[in-house]
Amino acid sequence: MEHAITANGDLYVWDMQTRYISGMVALTKEEMKTPRCIVKQAVHTDLDSSTSFSIDQDGYLWSWGECQYGELGQGESYIKSSSPTIIADHVAKFYRSHDRGEPTMYALKTDGTLWAWGYNQYGAVGNGTTETVSIPTKVLDHVKTFTCTACPSNGAFDTYTNAFALREDDSLWAWGYNDEGNLGNGTTESVLSPVKILDDVAEIETNVQMHTNLSFAIKKDGSLWGWGYNLYGQLCTGNTEPVLLPVKITDDVKDYSSVYATLYFVKQDNTLWGSGFNISSFSNDQPELTPPVLLQENIDHIQIIDDTVFSFGTDGSLSICGYNDVVQINDGFDSPYEIDRRKILDNVAWIDGECGDIFAMTNDGKLMNFSIVAIYDGKVQPTEPAEIPLPLT
Template identity: 30%
Template sequence: TNPLLRGGVPASETVDGFTLSPTKGPANTAGTHTTITPPSPPTSGITFTQVSAGGAHSLAIGSDGNTYAWGFNINGQLGDGTSIGSNVPVRVRTPAGVRFTQVSAGYDHSLAIGDDGHAYSWGQDEYGQLGDGTRDYHPTPVRVTDPAPNTTWKTISAGHSYSLAIDNHGHAYSWGRNQVGQLGNGSYDRYSPYPYLTPARVIDPAPNTTWTAISAGDYHALAIDSDGHAYGWGSSSFGELGDGSSNTQSLTPVRVTDPAPNTTWKSVSAGEWHSLAIDGNGHAYGWGYNNWGQVGNGNTGTNQNTPARVIDPAPGTTWTTISAGHRHSLAIDNQGHAYSWGNNRFGQLGDNSNTDRNTPVPVDDLRRITVTGITLDRSDATPAPAWNTGSHTWDTTAPAHPDGQVTANIHWTLGGQPQPDYPLTYTYTYTHQYTLPKAGSIPIQRLSGGTLLLLTTLTTLTTTAHQLTRRNRHPARHIQPTA
């Protein structure tokens, strides 16, 4: 077998290749139906166990235990010790002996929790968002200052120039920029936006509040308490706090309006000016700014100041993961399928288009094999191969070609990325078709002995068949014996 290739690099394992059926057809004749059966998609040697999307960079934890980053890097947010961007994953330079168990990508900085329980940060630090007590940018991870001795962290979230975290006691902390109250500490500093250089407690909405989830958006924050109630603080310019307000802000946590009695929440995610959440039944909700349909309720241009149900792509859909981006939204259903909606100017919905969506659409499968064409010798098959949903094959027709064996080159993509042609060497045979000449069209002296033998045999068979036909028309009469 020939190993499939990805971007010119052999896959991590050899897999069975493409196959053709049938493997032969008439020479000099176009139109023979040809079926191309693709192989199972290859898998990478390293898979990602967690990913996080930031302003213009991404973070991921690999199955090998290392942390990877890619994208924009002018502020060192990739954590590889440089300020050079990368369009492929590069290793984050983690502290010696530490592996990261959780990562979060902010607008231009990054956060992580190590297997030692400590929080780490790197990238831009103009507003103290790294939490190390300085305003110095760092191209590799540095330790976030602990608010108390023996502090360990459970959850972190990086926003637009500020950071949030929950410690091992369930207390919420914040640090960094606070121009609209997004730190939740009861104040805001529009004209002095960077005094919070280390973690400080978020004000609890009630005594003994503990938190289980937290999310930092651009200018607002969301969290879930141990009772399953959702809260928001910071900007509510477009209803993103979900408490029914708009054109305002809250300096401390306010309760998100429940869409139904006894609603509890499993997860929340804060975007630029919109919010997303999953309730205890697995239903997705959105609220806030909706100019591109990022709320997902089927409307575009109408803002939502309380939670509205995201329209399910199919009856009975439930969701396990949800994420609010800058102006778009992502979610994963209980079957592991990814969906997206909202702004799609730069293709961020991943649906192979640039069309905005106000309801969830499937994200294109990164491991999907698409056959874009097939060339037999030097002739392209037409029309282009078409996907057959029932048989999971690609259908086309073979072009005309003289008799003989030819190589079939399969043109294909993996996850939308063109791959080197897959050659099926001398696997298709064009066979010559012999036909009898019409009577009188070829002089008898030009026929070979083999042809005369063939004609004689055919003549004999024809005569015999004629005699049998006449016999069947006049069957023998049987005389019945008399008594």
């Protein structure tokens, strides 16, 4: 959505956003082009075509727009064209579930309390009911990090929210939609209030791409744990049966990433491993039910952009090392691609972008650009990196 934050933090909007502000419904197209300040001293924005939010420097959470299931948190299930309104104070972070149905909203306050409101048919709010919640409601105390995802509904187009909170005592709690067991509480029933599923957790990640419905956590001792759908054997149980309780995948993990039907992880000895349907030319067209080592080189960490897996070496080198584009053939899976596994650049600090247009910054301040090219009769390979002169003008 069209918006800008000025140097002093004032939030200006124009075009479609203006029609959700009270008294501006009848603006002409020309009037809608005029930027209008709606929140002073904003430090965070989350703008959508209908429901929008902003946190100002004093920690007040503002909302405006229209909703049908209380998503704006203004006390009514259905509101249209409301003025920007404060709905919570002392807010540190705001989260939106981004599902394809009606989303659930969350706010983590500076005192560690987690608040939720909005769509609640499967208990995503976490208040013990399935009724719509139209004002922020406290769900949990002593929360230090939080994540929420929109899970596919058993092959249907709609998605529904599940939520995970990591508390200050390093315990992991979950609630919400649970049709594939991806909450890790031992059932496939929706969970209406937070339940503890794991202790001594360092970080949590969820993966719901293409109906995978998986969750992963690294414990403080470096062990990697997972639970959920497991259709391609990503959880390394030796089969493809759903896993309803957290199961340990491996030890000594320092980095991991999950994409589509594959799990990649880097161990403390700097080796790269993978499991699941590993379309990366490391294995054949069958799922790897137990994790093989993929690269025995000095791998520091990995990053996945679109379908391509990149590895960062301990020496600062960047290499292409995997590809996850999958084609379904006769009820099985295959890929028309092979990988030209080779080094792309040295001395790399970070990369970002899309596969057709990737940017890399070197540690000595050079900005480089390259693309990933799929050649059907040969390899998937990167183009030759080109330097972009700095400063940009």
